[in-house]
Amino acid sequence: MNxxxxxxxxxxxxxxxxxxxxxxxxxxxxxxxxxxxxxxxxEIIETRAEDDFIxxxxxxxxxxxxxxxxxxxxSLYPKRSLADIERILESYFSRLKELGEQLxxxxxxxxxxxxxxxxEQHWIAKRRYDIMRxxxxxxxxxxxxxxxxxxxxxxxxxxxDLEDLAKKFTLANRLAPVAAAIFxxxxxxxxxxxxxxxxxxATWLETDAERTGAALCxxxxxxxxxxxxxxxxxxxxxxxxxxxxxxxxxxYDFSKFLAQxxxxxxxxxxxxxxxxxxxxxxxxxxxxIEQRSMDCGHLELTMAAMAFWKxxxxxxxxxENALEIAPKLNSQTYAALQLETARHGLxxxxxxxxxxxxxxxxxxxxxxxxxxxxxxxxxxxxxLAAYIxxxxxxxxDVLIKNFRGRWHGDIQKAIDYLQLS
Numbered sequence: 001m002n003x004x005x006x007x008x009x010x011x012x013x014x015x016x017x018x019x020x021x022x023x024x025x026x027x028x029x030x031x032x033x034x035x036x037x038x039x040x041x042x043e044i045i046e047t048r049a050e051d052d053f054i055x056x057x058x059x060x061x062x063x064x065x066x067x068x069x070x071x072x073x074x075s076l077y078p079k080r081s082l083a084d085i086e087r088i089l090e091s092y093f094s095r096l097k098e099l100g101e102q103l104x105x106x107x108x109x110x111x112x113x114x115x116x117x118x119x120e121q122h123w124i125a126k127r128r129y130d131i132m133r134x135x136x137x138x139x140x141x142x143x144x145x146x147x148x149x150x151x152x153x154x155x156x157x158x159x160x161d162l163e164d165l166a167k168k169f170t171l172a173n174r175l176a177p178v179a180a181a182i183f184x185x186x187x188x189x190x191x192x193x194x195x196x197x198x199x200x201x202a203t204w205l206e207t208d209a210e211r212t213g214a215a216l217c218x219x220x221x222x223x224x225x226x227x228x229x230x231x232x233x234x235x236x237x238x239x240x241x242x243x244x245x246x247x248x249x250x251x252y253d254f255s256k257f258l259a260q261x262x263x264x265x266x267x268x269x270x271x272x273x274x275x276x277x278x279x280x281x282x283x284x285x286x287x288x289i290e291q292r293s294m295d296c297g298h299l300e301l302t303m304a305a306m307a308f309w310k311x312x313x314x315x316x317x318x319x320e321n322a323l324e325i326a327p328k329l330n331s332q333t334y335a336a337l338q339l340e341t342a343r344h345g346l347x348x349x350x351x352x353x354x355x356x357x358x359x360x361x362x363x364x365x366x367x368x369x370x371x372x373x374x375x376x377x378x379x380x381x382x383x384l385a386a387y388i389x390x391x392x393x394x395x396x397d398v399l400i401k402n403f404r405g406r407w408h409g410d411i412q413k414a415i416d417y418l419q420l421s
Contacts, residue, residue, distance in 0.1 A: 002287035003165070004158045010078030011310050012156035012288070013085065016071045016296055017096070018108045025115055025415065028105055029122050033070045039099040040064065055126050061088050068129045069121045069148030078156065082310070082377045086303055093299060093420050107420045111186030111200035111295025113149040114414060121148040127246040131239050135250035139208035146207040150200040151296040153183065155309045156288045165289070166223040167323060168313045172283030173218035174326035176293040177334070177341040178362060181355045182388060183294035183305060184345040185395040191411045193403060197345035197396035200295050205338055207280070211235050214334055215281045228285060233258065238278045240271050297395055300383045307380035311366030318369025325361045327353045345394045359388050
């Protein structure tokens with residue numbers, strides 16, 4: 001438990017971006033990824049490396065890490081103020097643009113690689129990915145796409161006690177397909193429309209069902225720490241780490257490992273932490289609640305995502321109201337709603353669930369929540385009001401309309417639109 005009083009609650013975020021060479025529009029190579037990381041040398045406090053390849057860099061207020069296809073993840077340390085987060089993100093994006101001009105690289109804020117096939121990806125040589133890659137290939141036909149061709153916004157939030165945790169974790173899972181629709185921003189794949197409004201979300205639906213989707217103890221309304229731990233123990237392992245080495249235990253029973261160890265390796269606390277990091281549910285528990293359902297987007301959408309979840313989860317009245325409107329589905333109908341959302345975005349419907357209606361209500365509840373706890377932060381929700389309430393569209397709808405219309409099917413115009421500006 002990492003419970004905190006409300007007076008100490010903060011919000012963190014993780015933002016993944018794609019990088020392409022400016023001249024050929026290929027995904028950048030591992031060597032170019034290193035150039036980007038070392039471009040932050042003046043700000044770097046500490047680095048971690050594997051075989052002299054930097055895999056992580058710690059900055060004063062954030063951390064840079066690498067996803068399997070070279071997506072660069074920027075993890076913001078928690079802040080109480082959204083204005084502080086915006087300041088840090090503006091500085092980060094500004095530095096990326098400077099580096100892009102120097103290195104001939106452009107950065108895209110979207111949820112799925114709009115250009116390159118899985119065969120064209122440049123894999124990052126991290127030991128954990130060397131273990132995950134062959135195992136996941138057997139667990140879902142789009143698992144490699146998930147690893148290399150997706151990019152998300154993740155929002156991290158605190159809780160006060162077990163009851164508060166249960167409510168927040170339940171909402172963060174139940175409302176996830178609606179959040180995916182609100183922030184859907186990846187209608188392209190391999191230079192054309194994919195047939196989805198969130199190709200990223202569709203990709204996750206075909207990735208290792210044992211560790212993705214919604215946590216069942218959130219869907220059935222009976223969340224408890226004990227049930228969540230039982231779930232974590234039921235998910236097959238990837239690895240353990242000893243003496244800076246990764247030991248391949250892909251597919252091994254985690255419950256059995258905790259009870260008996262493995263070939264002389266007895267369980268340690270780090271093993272449970274590592275296991276948590278390999279569970280990819282819509283919301284998951286670390287020392288905080290991590291909501292993971294949203295496509296990457298430009299700065300205003302990133303800030304809107306944080307304001308949305310802060311307004312819903314950090315005000316008691318908003319949290320209760322949001323729980324009332326969040327779809328209450330079993331695992332089968334939940335998965336069906338996820339697929340409908342990936343395809344149709346806000347226009348998705350399943351039974352008596354109309355995603356647009358729920359999204360509109362959720363945005364208003366989030367705004368009311370922020371008015372009570374941080375009224376000066378309500379303008380961060382203005383982009384959602386414009387998209388969802390007034391125009392009844394998501395970011396992908398804008399991309400699709402322009403691609404079919406004034407861009408005349410020119411994917412370069414989409415790249416220009418999605419590029420960090």
